[in-house]
Amino acid sequence: MIPAGFDYHAPRSVADAVKLLGELGPEAKLLAGGHSLLPMMKLRFAEPGHLVDLGRIAELRGISEAGKEIRIGAMTTEHELLRSKLLAEKVPLLVEGAGWIADPQVRYKGTIGGDISHGDPANDQPALMLALEASFVLTGPKGERVVKADGYFLGLYSTQLAEDEILTQIRIPLPAPGSGWSYQKLKRKTGDFATAATAVMLQMKGKSVASVAIALTNAGPTVLKARDAEAYLKGKAIDDASLNEAARLAMKICQPTPDQRGDAEYKVAMCGEMTRRALQAAHARAKG
Amino acid sequence: MSQTAELKEREDKLQGMGTSLLRKEDAKFIRGQGSYIDDIKLPGMLFGAVVRSPYAHARIKGIDKAKALACPGVVAVLTADDLKPVNLHWMPTLGGDVQAVLADKKVCFQYQEVAMVLASDRYAAYDGAALVEVDYEELPAIVDPKKSMAPDAPIIREDIQDKKEVGHGPRTHPNHIFTWEAGDKAAADAAFKTAEITVREEMLNPRVHPCPLETCGCVASFDKPTGYLTVYMTSQAPHLVRTVLAMLSGIAESKIRVIGGDIGGGFGNKVPVYPGYVVAIVASIVTGVPIKWIESRIDNISTTGFARDYHGVGELAADKDGRIKGLRFSALADHGAFNSHVSATKFPAGLFSICTGSYAIPNAYARVDAVYTNKAPGGVAYRCSLRVTEAIYLIERMMDVLALKLGLDKAEIRRRNFVRSDQFPYTTSLGWTLDSGAYHPALEKVLKAVGYEGLRKEQAAKRADPKSPTLMGIGISTFTEIVGAGPTKVCDILGVGLFDSCEIRIHPTGGVIARLGTMSQGQGHATTYAQIIATELGLPAADIVVEEGDTDKSPYGAGTWGSRSTPVSGAATAMAARKIKDKAKKIAAHLLEVSEGDLEWEIDRFKVKGNPSQAKTMKEICMVAHTGNLPAGMEQGLNAVTYYDPPNLTFPFGAYLCVVDVDKFTGEVKVRRFYALDDCGTRINPMVIEGQIHGGLTEAFAVAMGQQIPFDENGNHLGNSLMDYFLPTAVETPKWETDHTVTLCPHHPLGAKGVAESPHVGGIPCFSNAVIDAFAHLGVTHMDMPHSAWRVWQQCNTLGVNKR
Numbered sequence A: 001m002i003p004a005g006f007d008y009h010a011p012r013s014v015a016d017a018v019k020l021l022g023e024l025g026p027e028a029k030l031l032a033g034g035h036s037l038l039p040m041m042k043l044r045f046a047e048p049g050h051l052v053d054l055g056r057i058a059e060l061r062g063i064s065e066a067g068k069e070i071r072i073g074a075m076t077t078e079h080e081l082l083r084s085k086l087l088a089e090k091v092p093l094l095v096e097g098a099g100w101i102a103d104p105q106v107r108y109k110g111t112i113g114g115d116i117s118h119g120d121p122a123n124d125q126p127a128l129m130l131a132l133e134a135s136f137v138l139t140g141p142k143g144e145r146v147v148k149a150d151g152y153f154l155g156l157y158s159t160q161l162a163e164d165e166i167l168t169q170i171r172i173p174l175p176a177p178g179s180g181w182s183y184q185k186l187k188r189k190t191g192d193f194a195t196a197a198t199a200v201m202l203q204m205k206g207k208s209v210a211s212v213a214i215a216l217t218n219a220g221p222t223v224l225k226a227r228d229a230e231a232y233l234k235g236k237a238i239d240d241a242s243l244n245e246a247a248r249l250a251m252k253i254c255q256p257t258p259d260q261r262g263d264a265e266y267k268v269a270m271c272g273e274m275t276r277r278a279l280q281a282a283h284a285r286a287k288g
Numbered sequence B: 001m002s003q004t005a006e007l008k009e010r011e012d013k014l015q016g017m018g019t020s021l022l023r024k025e026d027a028k029f030i031r032g033q034g035s036y037i038d039d040i041k042l043p044g045m046l047f048g049a050v051v052r053s054p055y056a057h058a059r060i061k062g063i064d065k066a067k068a069l070a071c072p073g074v075v076a077v078l079t080a081d082d083l084k085p086v087n088l089h090w091m092p093t094l095g096g097d098v099q100a101v102l103a104d105k106k107v108c109f110q111y112q113e114v115a116m117v118l119a120s121d122r123y124a125a126y127d128g129a130a131l132v133e134v135d136y137e138e139l140p141a142i143v144d145p146k147k148s149m150a151p152d153a154p155i156i157r158e159d160i161q162d163k164k165e166v167g168h169g170p171r172t173h174p175n176h177i178f179t180w181e182a183g184d185k186a187a188a189d190a191a192f193k194t195a196e197i198t199v200r201e202e203m204l205n206p207r208v209h210p211c212p213l214e215t216c217g218c219v220a221s222f223d224k225p226t227g228y229l230t231v232y233m234t235s236q237a238p239h240l241v242r243t244v245l246a247m248l249s250g251i252a253e254s255k256i257r258v259i260g261g262d263i264g265g266g267f268g269n270k271v272p273v274y275p276g277y278v279v280a281i282v283a284s285i286v287t288g289v290p291i292k293w294i295e296s297r298i299d300n301i302s303t304t305g306f307a308r309d310y311h312g313v314g315e316l317a318a319d320k321d322g323r324i325k326g327l328r329f330s331a332l333a334d335h336g337a338f339n340s341h342v343s344a345t346k347f348p349a350g351l352f353s354i355c356t357g358s359y360a361i362p363n364a365y366a367r368v369d370a371v372y373t374n375k376a377p378g379g380v381a382y383r384c385s386l387r388v389t390e391a392i393y394l395i396e397r398m399m400d401v402l403a404l405k406l407g408l409d410k411a412e413i414r415r416r417n418f419v420r421s422d423q424f425p426y427t428t429s430l431g432w433t434l435d436s437g438a439y440h441p442a443l444e445k446v447l448k449a450v451g452y453e454g455l456r457k458e459q460a461a462k463r464a465d466p467k468s469p470t471l472m473g474i475g476i477s478t479f480t481e482i483v484g485a486g487p488t489k490v491c492d493i494l495g496v497g498l499f500d501s502c503e504i505r506i507h508p509t510g511g512v513i514a515r516l517g518t519m520s521q522g523q524g525h526a527t528t529y530a531q532i533i534a535t536e537l538g539l540p541a542a543d544i545v546v547e548e549g550d551t552d553k554s555p556y557g558a559g560t561w562g563s564r565s566t567p568v569s570g571a572a573t574a575m576a577a578r579k580i581k582d583k584a585k586k587i588a589a590h591l592l593e594v595s596e597g598d599l600e601w602e603i604d605r606f607k608v609k610g611n612p613s614q615a616k617t618m619k620e621i622c623m624v625a626h627t628g629n630l631p632a633g634m635e636q637g638l639n640a641v642t643y644y645d646p647p648n649l650t651f652p653f654g655a656y657l658c659v660v661d662v663d664k665f666t667g668e669v670k671v672r673r674f675y676a677l678d679d680c681g682t683r684i685n686p687m688v689i690e691g692q693i694h695g696g697l698t699e700a701f702a703v704a705m706g707q708q709i710p711f712d713e714n715g716n717h718l719g720n721s722l723m724d725y726f727l728p729t730a731v732e733t734p735k736w737e738t739d740h741t742v743t744l745c746p747h748h749p750l751g752a753k754g755v756a757e758s759p760h761v762g763g764i765p766c767f768s769n770a771v772i773d774a775f776a777h778l779g780v781t782h783m784d785m786p787h788s789a790w791r792v793w794q795q796c797n798t799l800g801v802n803k804r
């Protein structure tokens, strides 16, 4: 549980950080809250020669409203998300979801940017980002580009982020008024990753579904969007029959990795169960 | 002040037995100022990192140290070949076997110790360890103990391949360790032949680990000029370790000092002598500088003192009214690659023969077969005095299985078979004499407190309602424990009897220092022992200092495990105090110029009978004992030491009840209620007892609901970090309701029994019984632990109760 040696860098601006990344090359790793990276280093699964700590860059922190979107600095901690009045009012799904991440100690250090960038299908932020239709600001030597969360996650530990880029900001369009939301997560204990979890954003029109986003955590090599289930639900009422069918469609796309949380059969079944419960809870909250 | 008020004030000042005195030791712990092994830093100290085997079974074809030795900061790399010249590459175990200190030609379990890298600091040591190149040739591994004794099974221990026995009777296979039996097999078989009803069930106590917060470690410091060896180490039994080290090293035992320090939890994980300690000691002897070795969490869970791994078979024979006529229990015990678990010489399967539990069972037979597998050694640990958990799990589960077969209520089956209060002392058919008990009143008190009939009605209604999203289960456990090992005529380890000791010294102004052979790891000894002395001697507990764990200071004792501290050292404390009190009485009689017979004791003083103004307080006597004004021929001082050899073990008991709700769709089990009544005889500090009950129940919850050390078919660990290994936090832990009755121990000077293991031993079957009861109406008689959501869901899925 002792990491190999490395050099440590603490730039004070995004520009300096980008410059360092360029100079140091593939030997360098960005350090955010450290709660995914350091465990891997302690097990010597990762042995970066250089750590570039983003912790001293003030411009990377904070939550604000700008026009029709919410902007969150990549270095904002999960704890800060949980405590944000603005988010509680405007994007309550993110607050509910953050509360399911790890435990208080991890949430004090772990950041939303790190959780997204790690590219781990077991992390909770990717599904929340998909359900919220977020996009990401990536800053590199050639400047900024903005990419959509949908399509960003490519596979296990793999995203669209280039080696010389930094995720600097998360942008979330303000959900339509009256939207229902829910994040349902099954875990074995405090501080555990999901056995299965589902994020749902739901807009109703009268008794039928106007639009719905469903994203699944830890159900495959990367976060999954349950597109068939979404398409099926559109225009339908939320009742036992439609919940069963939506859950079935969500389960169909699952390819979970068996581990101590369960075998594939159990994890797929739990993905269906969490999807069902998330839709039910979102429905109960939706107005319209 | 009225006389009674004055007496009460004097009594309160002592804070003696029966009061919930806050723990004296906590002042430093809650400030983070305890001193654990890793806090010890000695000048010139080197750090040792262990190189461990990635394979469960492999031949070592070569070890190349060159790259490691070239690593900056690395001083030396030790392997078995380096320990051979001092004959310390193998060591005897506390179980009668030998164990490789560093792997000698082959490795027999994953993470086995292969080499130790010594370096100037911890980072360099681990960099060096990563560079030691070991050439392995992988061998087929045995993971399932049921395959250990197959005719063509690979031989795990080539070193003892031809040995006919390893300390505990004849072996029938190279992977066989021992077969142990108790009771009258013919009588038990006869009872089964003629019985109206018989039941049989196979049940596993899975391999688990106590996982103390502080992992194991040591700092070994050999002083070359004096030849004196000091070892700071995480040991629950420092004196026994000192004796083992003397046997191992040839150093005179008087020149070895073992210091326990503060220990961050033990639970049996810190009784054995581990290879890491021995290599650190040898390294210090060779280099002449202190060596520190500290386990990581993964090392701790993977290699040191696990618990259980008993594959049990329970059989009961009864008449149609449910009165038990016969019991046959057996277990296949997976001891891992070396038989290194702690066992009293005469009890290789520990106290498993307590498996008749709280019941009057006329005919019984028990048998344990222990085998080697390619897993880490151990087996005896975890808040359980030597295999009692396994035994009580079997009987408490089998009582439910029998009740189900007969259609009897699970409380009623117990009532019909309990040893009655008027039958004590009661000798079981497997040979233990239960000292005292009142089982019926304990159970009735619990049933009344929880409204048992109402709960059963609610359960019946839920079972009748197919729409209910949950299944409700009610578990009962009415266990009897066996703790406080033990009488030297039957209990010894490596020939040393399991007595224990206390030395008390009283200073002129009434301050007291007491030193004991036990070793607290969080049990609150500094408080409990002080309270015993306070009451016995009438001196305030606040002024009584308790010291343990430094073998140069304390009298010899077997340490703290198996809930033995209060039954054995607590008794020694009372007896030592009474020796002092006898002397004090002589001094009081001399000062008051009366005969001893004219004196009576009152809280903190001797008074002359009929003339209460004539009195001498203990405090006054303390000073006089250090003057010349003493009875003729009496020596100065108020000191005593007692070595206490208990006449019997103690048999605390309890009645527990648990209510659970099972989510049919996820398999999650919610503990709605847990009611625990314990009877440990005299209650010295009710708050400390309560704390022990809470801790033990929490660990029982952990074992029943989530803990297991899983392996793949090649013997690779699948869950040896705290990501997978379940340690419940306050969030998961149920709320405990506690209660008690008091049935005195007839042979203990204070009437006290042990208590700390009861909640673990009694709690585990209670949780299991509750979970399985939730499925009982569907024909389920048993489900193995852990009752994790996944495993419980599988049961729901098999039965189809999760269909929408």
Ligand SMILES: Cc1cc2nc3c(=O)[nH]c(=O)nc-3n(C[C@H](O)[C@H](O)[C@H](O)COP(=O)(O)OP(=O)(O)OC[C@H]3O[C@@H](n4cnc5c(N)ncnc54)[C@H](O)[C@@H]3O)c2cc1C
Residues within 6 Å of the ligand: A029, A030, A031, A032, A033, A034, A035, A036, A037, A038, A039, A054, A074, A075, A100, A101, A102, A103, A106, A109, A110, A111, A112, A113, A114, A115, A116, A117, A118, A122, A123, A124, A125, A161, A165, A166, A167, A168, A191, A192, A193, A194
């Ligand atoms: C006990 C425990 C339990 C946990 N449980 C959960 C859980 O239930 N759910 C969950 O979602 N997570 C969980 N985690 C992970 C935790 O949330 C991590 O904090 C998170 O995954 C990573 O965020 P971080 O800020 O700690 O990033 P770091 O660990 O510092 O970095 C992670 C990776 O992202 C890269 N990176 C970080 N920031 C940026 C950036 N701005 N731009 C580009 N790359 C970047 C790093 O280089 C590194 O590769 C748990 C962690 C622990 C230790």
